[in-house]
Amino acid sequence: MDPIIWEWVNLLGRWLHVVTAVAWIGSSFYFIHLDASLRRRDHLPAGTAGEAWQIHGGGFYHMQKYLVAPPRLPDELTWFKWEAYTTWISGFFLMCVLYYRGADLFLIDAEVLALQPWQAVAISVAALAAGWLAYDGLCRSPLGRNDAALAAAGFVLLVATAWAMTRLFSGRGAMLQMGALMGTMMAANVFLVIMPNQRRTIAAMLRGETPDPALGKKAKQRSLHNNYLTLPVIFLMIGNHYPLATSTRFNWVIVAIVLVAGAAIRHFFNSRHAGKPTPWWTWGVAAAGMLAAVWLSGFGPALPAGDSAATRPAGPRARVGLAEVEEIVSTRCTMCHAAQPVWEGIVTAPRGVTLDSPAAILRHAGAIRVQAGLSRAMPPANVTGLTAGERAVLAAWTGRE
Incomplete structure (x- = not known):
C-alpha cells in the first residue's frame, strides 16, 4: 500500500479509537458516579434503589434507578454499548496496522525471545483470549462472591501476565499487549456479560415474569471492574510513547504500581460521589506509587540473556x-x-x-x-x-x- 495512504489509515484509525474511547470512558465514569450518588427517599416507588437530582446545561435532571426493573418496559430505552464495541474494534485494528504488521520491529526483541513475526502475532492474539478466559473464570468462581478476594486475584493475574509478556515481547510490545488485554477484558465484559444480562432482564419482562436480580448484580460487578481498570489502560496506551515506562528493567513492576495507583484514584472519586468520608490517603498512595515507578525506571534497560x-x-x-x-x-x-x-x-x-x-x-x-x-x-x-x-x-x- 502507498505510504501516504497507509499513514492516513493509521491516523484516522487512531482518531476513531480516541474518540470512541472518550465516549466510552465518559459514559462509564458518569454512570458509576450516578450509581454512587443515588439517595433513598421515602416517596420513591417500590423497587427503586434511590434518586439523584442534577443540574447541567441550564436544566434539572431527576434520575431514579430500579434495583431489578421498572413495573413496565418504557417505549424508548437507551443502550450504552457501541462506544465499547467501537473502541475495541478500532484498537484491535491499530494493533494489526502497527504491531502485527510491523511485528519484526515493534513486537519482537530477539534478545528477549527470537520469534518469527507470525509466532509473535499468534502468541499475542492467544494471550488476549486466554487472559479474558482466566479473568472470566475467576469472576464465575466462588471468588466472584467476594469483591475484595476477586480484586486481589485479578491483580495477581494481571501482574503475572505482565511479567510473562516481558519475557516474550519487546518492552514496548509487552506493555501495549497488557493495555490491549485489559481493554479486551473491559469490552468483553460489556459484550458477553453486561449486555446479555440486560437482554435477559428485558426478555423476562416481556414474558410477564420478574427478572432475576442476580443478572443486574453480575452486570454491575463487571461495570465496576471496568471503572477501576480504565486509568491503568489509559496509562499503558499512552505509555508506549515513553520508553522509561515501557522499556526498562522493571517495566512489569511499573504495571503493578499503575494498577494500584489507578485504582486508588478511582476509589477517591467513587467514595466522594457516594457521599462517604473523603479518602484523601488515596492520593498519597498514588503519588508514592508513581515516585516508585520513576525510581524503578532509573535502573535502566534489562540485560540481554547471557550478559551481566x-x-x-x-x-x-x-x-x-x-x-x-x-x-x-x-x-x-x-x-x-x-x-x-x-x-x-x-x-x-x-x-x-x-x-x-x-x-x-x-x-x-x-x-x-x-x-x-x-x-x-x-x-x-x-x-x-x-x-x-x-x-x-x-x-x-x-x-x-
Missing part, C-alpha cells in the same frame, strides 16, 4: 565524550536517522530526527540517552545490535563535554 552487570562500563557519573557517542550513533542509528536513510523501507528519518552530524547528536542528546541508553526502546527490536556496553555509554552521556 559486570560487563557494563562505569556508572552514570562517568565522563563520556561526544566522540565516543558519535561512533556508537553512526554505527547503530544513522542508517535510519539520517537525511538520506539507507535502511530498506525508510525514506525519511523517523519523526524527522537526524543524527548524522555532531551538532545533530548534541541537539538530541536527551532523547538519545532516554531512548537507547536508559531504555531499550531504540533501535526497534535492537535490529542494529546495540550492545549493553554501548547502551551504558549512552546512559552515562549528559550531552555536555
